[in-house]
Amino acid sequence: MIVNPMGLSLNPRCCSPLILVLSLALTWSGIARGETEAVGAQALNLLSSFAADYADAVRDGQVTDHRLYQQQKRQLQTVKTLVRELPNRPGRASLERSLDTLQQDIEARRDARQVQRRANTAADRLAALYQLQRSPIHPLPPAAEGARPFRKHCAGCHGLRGEGAERGPSLAVMQRSAQFSLYDFYNLLDPTADTLHGTGLGADLDGRQRWALAVLVASFPVADQLPPSADLAERYPALLALPGMAITRPAALPDDAAAALLWWRGHPDAVRALEHPLVRAGGLLQLAESAHRAGDTTGAYYKAVLAYRQGYLPLRAQLEKRDPPLAEQIRSQWSELRDALNGDGGSAGVIAASQKLRASLKQARARLEPPPERPAYVFWASILFAGAVIIGLLWWWQLRHRRRVR
Template identity: 30%
Template sequence: MPFRLVAVMLTCAAAMFCAVSHAEPEPPSGEVAWRLLDYLAVDYPSAVVDGAVVDPAEYAEMQEFSVSVRTLLTELPPTPGQTDLIVQADGLIEAIDRKALATEVAGRAHQLATDLLAAYPVPLAPTRPPDLALGASLYAENCAACHGATGLGDGPGSQGLDPAPIAFADMARARQRSLFGLYQVIGQGLDGTSMGSYAHLSSDDRWALAFYVGGFAFDTTAAEQGERLWSDRQDVRSMIPRLEDLVQTTPDALTARIGEEDATRLVAYLRRHPEAVIQSRMTLSIAREKLAQSLARYEAGDLNGARDLALAAYLDGVEPVEPILATRDRALLARIEEAMGGLRASIAAREPVSEVRAQADRIGLLFDAAERILTPQQGSRVSSFAGAFMILLREGLEALLIVVAMIAFLRKADRPDVLPYVHGGWISALAAGVLTWAAATSLITVSGASREVTEGIGSLLAAIVLISVGIWMHGKGQSQAWQAYIHEKLSSALSKRSAWFLFSLAFVVVYREVFETILFYVALWSQGAHMAILTGAAAAILTLSLIGWALLNYSKRLPLSQFFSYSAILIAGLAVVLAGKGVAALQEAGLLNIHPVSGVPRIELLGLYGSWEGLIAQTLTLAVIVIGFLMNSRRAVSRHGGA
C-alpha cells in the first residue's frame, strides 16, 4: 500500500465530514504544485529502486503528479521566472520516465519547489514561535483518533482507511519532511485520502500542529543533546537564524552540513523549542556575518557592497537586540553604534584596508562583550525593573515637557476650551503607537531602517515646529508693559486652526516616542520577570506624573513674562536636542553620511552623537533660535522706547 502525499494525514473520518460540511476554496495552484513536488521527493524511492520499478501503482502516481505539476505551472500568472520553472518541470518528468535514481529526482523536485516559492511567494513561516501546548491540544482533538496518541498511525479510527494514516513517528519519513510541508498539507488536505483540509483553523493553529507532529520522531534525549549543541556552537546557530529557515529545513538537508547525529539532535531540540531561534538573534550572529561580508567586499574593491553590508550589519544584526542591550548596558550599546558608524565613515572615505579591518576587529570585541551581557543568565528582576523604569522615563520625559508647556500656556491664556485638542493629540499618539506596533508585528514587517527613518523624520519635524513655537513664546515675554496686550491677544489668536496645530504638535512629539518604547518593552517582556517590568513601568508613570504635576503648579506661580521666557528656553533647547537625534537616526538608516568629529563626546541626552552632520544641524537650529530671540529683543526695545 503506497504512502500518500506530503507529510501529514492529520485526520480520519472526522476530516471527511469536515471537508463535506465546510466547502473550502481551491488552494492556489502554486501551493498545490509545491505540495506535489514535496511528495515526489519523499515517496519516489518507494516506487523506483536502482532504476527498477518496485511498486507499479506508486510509480504511475509519480508520473501522474509530475505531469500535474507542469500543468499547474502553466496556469500560474505570468512572471519572468515562469518559463524556467516549466523547463525544470519537463526535466523532472523526463527523469521519472527514465527511472532515474532517487537522489536525482529528489534534487530536481526540491530545486523546483525552491524556485517556485521564489517566483510565487507564499507565507513561509509563522510570525511568532508556535505554541506547542496548543499544538498538542489540537492534535488530541482533531488527529489522534487516526494518527494515534503517539503519532504511530494506529489510532482507533485508522481501521479500514486506504491509504493508512501517516505514522509521524517514522524516522525515515521524518528525516525528509519539512515543517513547511506539514503546514501546507494541514491547510490544503490530501486528495484521494481521508485527510481533509484544515484551512478553517487559523494560521497560528496550523503552525502549532505542524511543529507538534513534526516532533514525534525525535526523542527527549536527542532534544537535550541538541540544546547543548545549539548553545555551544555559533556556526550551528548561524545555519538557522530565522523561523523561516527552521520550517524549511529537513534533517536530511542538515546532515550534509553537520552530520546525521548532530542534525537529528538539532532538529529534535528546535522543533520542541522554536523560541530558541528568536532568542539566538541575541547572539549578534547576523551582525557578525554581515560585518565579515562587508570586510570581504571592501578588500575586493567593492565599495558600494561593503557600505551596504556594513549598514545591514547594524540594521539587521544590532538593532533587533538594541532594546535588551540598552536596558542592561546602554554605554556599551552607544560604543557599538559609534564604532559601526565610524566603520561606515571609513568605508566611505576609502581608508586603507588594514584600518577598516582593525575597526571591524574592534567591533567584534564589542560584540563579544554584548553577547555576554545578552545571555539569559544576565537578566534579573532588578535589571528588568530598572530597564522598564528607565526606558519609559527617558522616552517620556521630552514629550512630557512639551505637552506640559502647552497645557500651562493654555491655562495662562485662559483658554481651557482648547485643552481637549492637546489631550486629544497625545492620547491619539498613544493609540496610534500601539496600532503601529500591532501592524508591524502581525501584518507587515517594519525594518530597522524604516523605524530609524520614522524616528528621524519625526524628530526633525518636531524640531522645526518647536523652533517657531520657542521664538514666538520668547517674543511674548519681552516687555512688562505689553503683558495686558499679550493677555488680550492670546484669546483672539487661538483660532480653530491654532487648536488643531496644538493637537498636531502633541501628536508628533508623543508618537515619536511611543513606538520605540513599545518595542523596548516587548523585548523586555520576552525575557520574563513580567511583574518586575510592570512594576518598573508603573514607577516610571508615577514619576512622570509627579514631574508633570510639579511643573504645572510651578508655572501657575510664574508671572506671565517669566513663564513665556522659561518656556521659550525649554522648547528651544528641546528643538536643538531633537535636531541632533533626527540626524543621528537618519544616519543609522543610511540616508545621511557620517563624518565623525574627534574629541566631541557622545551625549544622547543632549542630542550629541559626535558627527559633523549632527553638529551642523544643531548649530543651525541654535543659530535660528538666537537670531529669532535677538529680533524679539530689538522689537521689544523699540516698542518700549516708542512708548
C-alpha cells in the same frame, strides 16, 4: 517617507510590501493574489510529498512499487499543470525547465537523492518566484499547543502520539520526517492546498493552530531524544531562527545539522532561550543574502530589518556603553547595507556589506560576553599541581643531597 525599525528611512523605490503586492496584483492578469497563493501552495505540497515518496518507488534504478511510481508521474504532471496556471513572470520558464528535467530523471529512474534534491530545489524556486509566505509571521507556537487539535482532528487516524494506526501512517519515523520542512507539514493542513487528505481536514483550524500542529508532528520522531549540544546552535544559527527553521528540510543538511534541526523544530520554545540575539541577527542577515541572490530583493530587505530589530536593537545601548567605536562602526555598516539594498548595484554589494556587518556583530558578541568565570575546580587543580611540583622538587633536592653526602 516611511520610517522603519532599522531607524533608517525606507526608500519608496524599495517599496513597502503592500505597495509591491498591490502593484503586482494589478499587473498580473487573470489570476488573483489569493488564488496564486493557493495554486502555488498546492504545487509545493505535491512537490514535497513527491520528494519524500520517490525513494519508496524507485531503488537502484529499478521500480520497486509500480503503483506508486505511476502515481508519482501523474503527481508531477499535475505540478506542471498548476505551474502553468500561475501568472507568467520572468523566471517561470526556468522553473518549467527544471520540472522537465525532473520528469526526465523519473523516466530514467535516477537515484533518489538526486531526484529529491531536484524536486526540493524546484519547490524553493517556485516559492521564491511567487513570494509564497513559508514562515509564520509570529514566533512558532510550542508543540503543546497542538495537542488538543491533534486529539480532535488527527489522532483517530495517526494515533495519539503519531505512532500510526489503521487509517493513517506513522508520523514518528525520523527518516521520513526529515524529508519535510515544518512549512511542508503546515501546508499539508491548508484546506485549500491539502493534496493528501482531501477536502475538509483543517477547515476550522486557524494559521496558528496549523503551525502548532506542524510543530507537534515534527516533535513525534524526537519525542524521546535529548537536545543537541549547544555548540551546534553556534554553528548553525540560521536553523534556530525563522525562516530557516520553518523552510529547511533536515534531509538536505549534513548529519549533525539534520539531527539538531529535527529536535529544534519540535521544541521552538526551548530554542528561543538558546539563541543569542546577535546570533539571530547574523542568521537573518545570512538569509537576507541568499534571498537577494535569489532575486527576492523585498524579502532580503525585510530580513535585514528583522535582523536589526530583533537581533541588534536589544543590545545596542549595552554595546554603545561597552565599546563606543565598535558601536559606531556597526551603525555605519547598517546604513551601508541599507544603501546597498536600496540601490540597484546587484547582489555583490549587498553580500559584501552584509558580510562585513556580520563580522562586526560577531566581534560585538565577544565584547558583550561577560569574562568567563573560572570554575572552582580550576582553582583546586592549580593548588594540587603546585603541591605536586613542590613535592617533586623537594624529593629531587633530597636525592641529590643524599648522593653528595655518600
